[in-house]
Amino acid sequence: MGTVRAGLARLDAAILRVACREHRLIGIALLRIVIGFATILYCLADYSNRQFFWGPHSYDSPAVASKLLPHWGFSLFLVSDSQWWFEFLFHATIVVAAVFMVFGGRALTLLQAVMMWSLHFRNQDVLEGGDNLAQILIIFMVFTVSNAYFAPGAKQRRAKLLGDDGPTLRTSLHNLAAYLIVFQTAVLYFTAGYWKITGKVWQDGVAMYYITRLTGFQMSPTFAHWMSNAYLGTFVSYFTIAIELALPFAILSSRPWVRKSNTIALEGLHLGIMAFMGLVCFGLLMIGADCTCLKDEDYRSLGNRARHVKDAVIVRLGLATAAPRTVASSGVLDSASRQEAHHA
Numbered sequence: 001m002g003t004v005r006a007g008l009a010r011l012d013a014a015i016l017r018v019a020c021r022e023h024r025l026i027g028i029a030l031l032r033i034v035i036g037f038a039t040i041l042y043c044l045a046d047y048s049n050r051q052f053f054w055g056p057h058s059y060d061s062p063a064v065a066s067k068l069l070p071h072w073g074f075s076l077f078l079v080s081d082s083q084w085w086f087e088f089l090f091h092a093t094i095v096v097a098a099v100f101m102v103f104g105g106r107a108l109t110l111l112q113a114v115m116m117w118s119l120h121f122r123n124q125d126v127l128e129g130g131d132n133l134a135q136i137l138i139i140f141m142v143f144t145v146s147n148a149y150f151a152p153g154a155k156q157r158r159a160k161l162l163g164d165d166g167p168t169l170r171t172s173l174h175n176l177a178a179y180l181i182v183f184q185t186a187v188l189y190f191t192a193g194y195w196k197i198t199g200k201v202w203q204d205g206v207a208m209y210y211i212t213r214l215t216g217f218q219m220s221p222t223f224a225h226w227m228s229n230a231y232l233g234t235f236v237s238y239f240t241i242a243i244e245l246a247l248p249f250a251i252l253s254s255r256p257w258v259r260k261s262n263t264i265a266l267e268g269l270h271l272g273i274m275a276f277m278g279l280v281c282f283g284l285l286m287i288g289a290d291c292t293c294l295k296d297e298d299y300r301s302l303g304n305r306a307r308h309v310k311d312a313v314i315v316r317l318g319l320a321t322a323a324p325r326t327v328a329s330s331g332v333l334d335s336a337s338r339q340e341a342h343h344a
Contacts, residue, residue, distance in 0.1 A: 019167030022145055024178045025158070026299045027292035029104065029149035031181070032141065034288030035134055036101025038281045039116055043094050045280075046126070050090055054122045056081040069121055076114070077122040093119050104147030113138045130285030136184055137289060143177035178292065185289040186248040189266070193244030202241060205234030218278030240269060251293055256301065263293045 017023075043050075052058050054077060062078050069075065077089055093115040100112040116138065120131050148158050164171070196202040201210055212224035227233040243265045250262035267290050274283035294302075 015167075018175045019172045020165065022148070022161055022171055022174045022178075024182070024292055024295060025145060025148040026296050027294055028141065028144050028146050028178060028181070029151065029154075030291035031137065031288040032104045032109070032146040033101050033150060034284050034291070035116070035138060035141075036097045036112065038130075038134070038284040038288070039097035039112070039119075040094055040101070041284070042281050043090065043097075043119070053126055054086070054090065054119070056083060056086050058123065060123045060125060065122055065124075068124060073121045074117065075121040076118040089115075089118065102151065104151050106142055106144075106146075109138065109142045109144075109146055113142065128279050128282035130279075130282035133184070133188060133289055134285045137181050140177040140181045140184075143173040144181075145174050181289070181292050182251060185293060186251055188289075189244045189247040193241050196241045196244070202237055205230075205237045207237045208233045208240075220276040223272075223276035239265075243269065247293065256295075256298055259294060260298055260302065263290050266290050 046053055053060075056062060062081050065075070066078050069078075077086060079085070096108070096111055096115045100108045113135075117135060120127060120135065145157070145161065148154055148161065151157075161171075196207070199207070201207040208227045212219055212227045227236065243262055246262050247266065250259045253259055267287050270283040270286045270290070273286075274280045
């Protein structure tokens with residue numbers, strides 16, 4: 001009986017944790033900013049060629065694009081083949097992405113999802129790969145509080161959330177959607193790592209050498225030269241597999257440093273892809289997904305560590321006469337954030 005009661009107590013605690021307090025607010029907010037910025041960049045990168053790629057008279061005609069739509073896909077760009085309709089939708093997509101990136105909120109998230117899906121399915125030939133994940137994650141984001149950080153009124157919004165101590169459906173939906181975002185990201189990485197480890201070129205450690213020889217990317221000659229080194233190329237290949245396979249276990253780990261180290265390593269991987277392979281939008285979207293893998297307390301810990309390092313450097317360089325500020329005296333955590341940290 002004691003074991004049963006203990007199990008029921010743990011179950012009650014888990015339910016209350018999901019229903020009474022919103023989690024991963026910082027990661028969701030960062031994902032919001034990344035999706036909005038990536039959409040803007042995606043449009044502006046080929047702005048002068050927008051007619052060729054997405055216009056009513058592009059090489060990929062509306063009739064052909066309609067036939068290529070999956071059974072669950074849609075595109076507002078295919079509703080009409082008029083020029084003014086295309087120009088209106090294309091520029092509206094940029095405006096919606098910018099407003100979504102700044103303000104967030106459920107209504108804007110839903111509007112961003114519609115506009116982003118419409119743009120992606122208008123011409124699937126020019127997609128980089130990260131769009132598949134973004135299309136799924138933004139649907140989950142509709143049920144989250146995506147503007148509790150890095151948005152106008154975020155401080156008051158967090159205070160209001162913390163003021164609701166009882167379990168609510170809104171809180172439960174937010175946490176369920178947030179956990180589904182993390183789950184989808186973890187499954188994606190683990191699957192990618194699994195398929196790599198079953199491939200011979202990855203087993204032999206020469207995958208990065210062959211990747212840098214592909215002509216379909218804007219490959220950096222310097223990076224290609226580095227990957228020609230047997231030791232460095234093998235290390236990068238095995239390291240990529242290791243951090244991808246480790247992500248689900250790192251997320252579940254009770255040790256924050258494991259979770260933070262693995263997530264930062266993945267973000268470094270995608271920064272390298274952006275810099276050396278030219279897949280900027282893909283790298284941005286993957287980094288946004290990575291951000292959701294850290295808890296809010298992980299971000300506070302990283303922020304505190306960064307401030308301590310900055311203050312130590314300032315004092316060491318003689319740029320300040322006072323001792324490094326403590327977290328409490330620096331006013332970094334506002335009252336709402338301190339309450340949230342206490343509840344967490």
